[in-house]
Amino acid sequence: MNSLSLARQVDFVFRQLEGELTNAAAGTVLIHIRNNAVGKFGLRHHPIETKDGKIQGCEKGLTREQVQAFRQMAIEALKYRKDWTHGEILYDFSVRPSSNSWSASILYESNYNMAAWNNRYVPQARPQHMFREYV
Numbered sequence: 001m002n003s004l005s006l007a008r009q010v011d012f013v014f015r016q017l018e019g020e021l022t023n024a025a026a027g028t029v030l031i032h033i034r035n036n037a038v039g040k041f042g043l044r045h046h047p048i049e050t051k052d053g054k055i056q057g058c059e060k061g062l063t064r065e066q067v068q069a070f071r072q073m074a075i076e077a078l079k080y081r082k083d084w085t086h087g088e089i090l091y092d093f094s095v096r097p098s099s100n101s102w103s104a105s106i107l108y109e110s111n112y113n114m115a116a117w118n119n120r121y122v123p124q125a126r127p128q129h130m131f132r133e134y135v
Helices: 006-021 064-080 114-121
Strands: 026-034 037-045 087-096 101-110
Touching: 006 026, 006 037, 006 064, 064 087, 064 101
Parallel strands: none
Antiparallel strands: 026 037, 026 087, 087 101
């Protein structure tokens, strides 16, 4: 996937999750990115509610058309991701059955690994044998 643009990778992710999304009334699509490539992805379904030990009526999930619109929105939203190559993208969504609509919010999280920077930006301690007193 490293040779594909991130937009194409996000498109691929949503196509892979389409079956789950059409059955989910609410949840979060998670995409982990490393070096501008999708490392892993998945769908966190919001909990199924119960009352007195009985499952409440499950709400209808996203329709096929809504999933396509969600995918397009996710790709378009990549324009707001700036200057980072490692992190997570979280797309929270919920279906509003009363109005036959859905909503989503997007959270970008950039991650940096200091272990990779230590050699470049942090002065290295010199071994003791390097310090010699010259008289």
